[in-house]
Amino acid sequence: MRILLANPRGFCAGVNMAIDCLDECIKAFGTGIYVYHEIVHNKYVVDRFTAQGVTFVEDIDDVPRGALLLYSAHGVSPAIRAHARSRDLRTIDATCPLVTKVHLEAIKYARSGYHIILIGHEGHDEVIGTMGEAPESITLVESPEHVDQLSFPTDAKLAYLTQTTLSVEEAGAVIRRLEERFPQVEHPPKEDICYATTNRQFAVRELINKADLLLVLGSQNSSNSRRLMEIGQAAGKAAHLIDGRHELQPEWFTGVDTVMITAGASAPEVVVQDVIDHLVDNFGATIDEVTTREEHVTFPLPRELRKLQATVG
Ligand code: SF4
Secondary structure (H helix, E strand, C coil), X not given: CEEEEEECCCCCHHHHHHHHHHHHHHHHHCCCEEEECCCCCCHHHHHHHHHCCCEEECCHHHCCCCCEEEECCCCCCHHHHHHHHHCCCEEEECCCHHHHHHHHHHHHHHHCCCEEEEECCCCCHHHHHHHCXXXXXXXXECCHHXXXXXXXXXXXXXXXXXXXXXXXXXXXXXXXXXXXXXXXCECCCCCCCCHHHHHHHHHHHHXXXXXXXXXXXXXXXXXXXXXXXXXXXXXXXXXXXXCCHHHXXXXXXXXXXXEEEEECCCCCHHHHHHHHHHHHHHHCCEEEEEECCCCCCCCCCCHHHHHHHHHHC
């Protein structure tokens, strides 16, 4: 068996920053730290922090007054920030700067009188946060069929934004339909689907035809990980999204010579290596790592963290 190991894979700059931020909080403040939503959408990461005493909440009312609260990498709406202030919470914002970019675009377009069409998945934390910036001025669409149901005056000022972790191809199909129906629709100068999403999808597209099976390390609620699995399936390959080696099924490997392995932007390298070790031990697999794009992106830790560290330092 041959393992075709995609690079880039796994942690992106936003996930690295959010996880480093929470690690630093634990070092500086010990236990009693709360995080609004999962810090990143990955079970291994969330379980590790839970074991270290971090509490993940879905409701700000579940955080004791005055406690320390982190906002996750996916960002939050202004209403959540106001709610946290009303409970005197000390907050640190671990939102990925590339998500913040989309929030700022939403604010800018809404203030300039545009109606915004947000391309994204209903119920995703990032979409909820972005829509909360200008709820009266944003309509969510998920597909070209949704675009067909939209109705705006011909002279309406329109702009579109996208969730950062969409399939580049699927978002492209929605955008093409939008531009056909509303030729006046505007968009930000730089696209919203982030570099990490784009690069991980590119690697799967480039390499999938050399593989019989695709394994994507990532959690079921990780949007960018699901998109990687779907690209494999669209290429006619068996593809599975798994949290770790414990989910591997022996029958997946019958008649398989080449297994492509990648990981979503929130999946740690340790779970990738664990699956590789399993395939080496059980199938004598050899590893062929292929780099399709170089990545050198990093984000600094949030300013509020440094300020709070100074107060305890
Ligand atoms: S996937 Fe992209 S937008 Fe999301 S945290 Fe990573 S870099 Fe930021």
